[in-house]
Amino acid sequence: MAKFLIGLMVGKGIAYLAYRAGALNRNGGFAAGLLGTVVFGLGGVGWAVVLLTFFISASGLSRVFILHKTTIGKDFAKGSRRDAGQVIANGGVGGVLVLMTFFVERYLPESNLLAVLWIAFAASFAGANADTWATELGVLSRQEPFLLSTFKHVPKGTSGGVSLAGTAAALAGSALVGTAAVLCAQAGWAPISTMPLWGQFLLITVAGLIGSIVDSLLGATIQVIYFCPACQKETERHPLHGCGATTSRIRGLPWLNNDWVNGACTLSAVGISLIFLWMM
Helix, strand or coil: CHHHHHHHHHHHHHHHHHHHCCCECHHHHHHHHHHHHHHHHHHCHHHHHHHHHHHHHHHHHHCCCHHHHHHHHCCCCCCCCECHHHHHHHHHHHHHHHHHHHHHHHHCCCCCHHHHHHHHHHHHHHHHHHHHHHHHHHCCCCCCCEECCCCCECCCCCCCEECHHHHHHHHHHHHHHHHHHHHHHHCCCCCCCCCCHHHHHHHHHHHHHHHHHHHHHHHHHCCCEEEECCCCEEECCCCECCCCCECEEEECCCCCCHHHHHHHHHHHHHHHHHHHHHHC
């Protein structure tokens, strides 16, 4: 109980500071506080470090060259202030894995499943970080991205668009979380695994990168995209574009917005990590 109360205070405190700093809006701050409480209170130091590695690096990058990125990706990006949907999409899977770890640790404290859940948890945030870094840094590339579905060039910021710079950024973002996870394991802040640390790093990093590729593939194929008749542009914004005109759906599943795609990214990274662990 004491650990949970500490996690509650720390989680809420960090969420409040992030809200005051402009990284979260009001409902995003509430969702982040809840996620932080679960991760900090039920997980522990290692889990908190992985979460903070993602959150701090992702929030920091969203504010780098913000004016330039706002101009380039204004038809697709939500903005630098994360809302509840974005928090849940990026961290919901990780939160569920922490809850699973809590119950396994309580009833099966010697189970090898604890190490599996830890690696899957790190992979989920590696995927979220890879996708965020690719988005935030990819739009700064001098080259126009292309869609994975058609290989045609599209405007910067388009969902599903990939570029060499964006892919390199995704790899770096995933590797950052992988490094944080391995350092936590080395410090004894994570469940002990039979897999060597270098193997954990590679698995988490690769799983995160593949998760971001799945995100791009979904964005290029079945994510919902709208069209603004006034600006003659594709956009993710609905029902109103930035100009005030009403947008209409031109492709994709009506319910599959960017938040669902981001959630699929983290879930894919977890799935890849579990498949590799099962094969070993």
